[in-house]
Amino acid sequence: MIKNKEQGLLIIVSGPSGCGKSTLNSMLLNKRKNIVMSISDTTRKPRGQEINGIDYNFITTEEFEENIKNDKYLEYAMVYTGTYYGTPSDFVDKKLKEGIDVILEIDIEGARKVNEKRKDAIFIFIMPPSMEILKERLISRKTESKEQIIERFKTAYKEINEVSKYNYVIVNDNLEEALNKMNAIITCEKCRVDRIEEVEIGNQEEIIHEILMDMKSE
Numbered sequence: 071m072i073k074n075k076e077q078g079l080l081i082i083v084s085g086p087s088g089c090g091k092s093t094l095n096s097m098l099l100n101k102r103k104n105i106v107m108s109i110s111d112t113t114r115k116p117r118g119q120e121i122n123g124i125d126y127n128f129i130t131t132e133e134f135e136e137n138i139k140n141d142k143y144l145e146y147a148m149v150y151t152g153t154y155y156g157t158p159s160d161f162v163d164k165k166l167k168e169g170i171d172v173i174l175e176i177d178i179e180g181a182r183k184v185n186e187k188r189k190d191a192i193f194i195f196i197m198p199p200s201m202e203i204l205k206e207r208l209i210s211r212k213t214e215s216k217e218q219i220i221e222r223f224k225t226a227y228k229e230i231n232e233v234s235k236y237n238y239v240i241v242n243d244n245l246e247e248a249l250n251k252m253n254a255i256i257t258c259e260k261c262r263v264d265r266i267e268e269v270e271i272g273n274q275e276e277i278i279h280e281i282l283m284d285m286k287s288e
Contacts, residue, residue, distance in 0.1 A: 082184055085229070090207075097249045109123070110157055144188070195233045
């Protein structure tokens with residue numbers, strides 16, 4: 071018998087805005103057992119129906135900066151608005167030790183920082199079918215101004231150039247197919263030889279003896 075390590079997988083998912091990564095992650099959570107999204111700390115105020123401890127951990131700037139000093143983040147960044155976002159190491163480590171897989175949806179800069187600390191992480195890049203389709207998706211959302219869409223489009227080009235630094239790439243042309251590929255990647259990763267903790271094959275002499283006895287009785 072082969073006994074695999076109970077340690078969960080840390081799954082890093084990146085991709086341009088509009089590629090559908092958030093939708094895929096939500097679908098993956100519904101499809102698999104023992105898998106969660108990482109909950110980030112942020113210094114911004116809650117929006118709409120967001121709930122503290124579920125959507126984000128809403129903390130003060132002082133608390134966040136104290137956490138930085140104490141090296142409590144797997145990765146963190148300050149966005150242009152002066153707002154901090156960060157991934158608490160404690161949450162991720164706790165879930166992984168419990169055998170629960172953790173999805174971390176972050177940009178390429180965040181993924182690079184995680185890679186420096188966690189070589190065991192799995193890096194998946196979600197690619198749009200084409201830049202033309204990405205443009206249509208961004209426009210159809212009707213949530214951003216023309217200037218914001220242009221900025222996101224420029225950022226998308228930079229992000230796609232980083233795809234070779236990821237372990238896997240999935241072209242999200244069809245949601246179900248893309249979901250099946252994500253699910254297959256995780257299943258395959260759990261079958262890796264380096265996840266084997268122990269191999270129990272029994273005592274050779276005892277098994278040979280049993281074979282001889284069974285054949286004798288026939």
